[in-house]
Amino acid sequence: xxxxxxxxxxxxxxxxxxxxxxxxxxxxxxxxxxxxxxxxxxxxxxxxxxxxxxxxxxxxxxxxxxxxxxxxxxxxxxxxxxxxxxxxxxxxxxxxxxxxxxxxxxxxxxxxxxxx
Numbered sequence: 001x002x003x004x005x006x007x008x009x010x011x012x013x014x015x016x017x018x019x020x021x022x023x024x025x026x027x028x029x030x031x032x033x034x035x036x037x038x039x040x041x042x043x044x045x046x047x048x049x050x051x052x053x054x055x056x057x058x059x060x061x062x063x064x065x066x067x068x069x070x071x072x073x074x075x076x077x078x079x080x081x082x083x084x085x086x087x088x089x090x091x092x093x094x095x096x097x098x099x100x101x102x103x104x105x106x107x108x109x110x111x112x113x114x115x116x
Contacts, residue, residue, distance in 0.1 A: 043068055043089045045110045054108050056097040060089040065115025072108050074101035088115055 043060035045068065058068045067086040074081055079101045089095045097110075 042112050047108050049105050052101045052103060054099045054105055056110060057094055058089050059094040063091045065090050067113040067115050069111045070097035070099050072099040073106045075104035075106035079103055
C-alpha cells in the first residue's frame with residue numbers, strides 16, 4: 001500500500017505542528033508546595049526534543065542550590081521511561097541533562113528540589 005503525496009504531505013505537516021506546539025508548552029519551574037515560600041527559587045530550564053533524544057539546560061540565577069532531575073516518558077508502551085539522578089545547579093550555574101527513548105518521546109518534564 002502506497003501513500004499518496006497528498007497524504008504524506010498532510011501527515012508531515014501535522015507532525016511538524018505537534019512538534020512545534022510541544023516546544024511552546026510552558027514547564028513549571030517549582031512545585032506548588034515550594035512556591036509559597038517568599039525566597040525566590042528554581043532554575044529556569046529549556047527542553048529540546050530531537051527525535052528520540054531529549055536535552056535540557058537548566059540555569060539557576062538564585063543564591064540557593066536547586067537539585068534538578070529530568071523525567072522522560074516514552075510514547076510507546078514497551079519503551080522504558082527514565083528519571084535522571086538529581087543534579088545540583090548551584091548559584092549562577094547551568095547544568096545539562098540528557099535522556100532518550102528507543103522510539104518517540106511522549107512527555108518530558110523537570111523536577112526541582114532545594115539543595116542541602
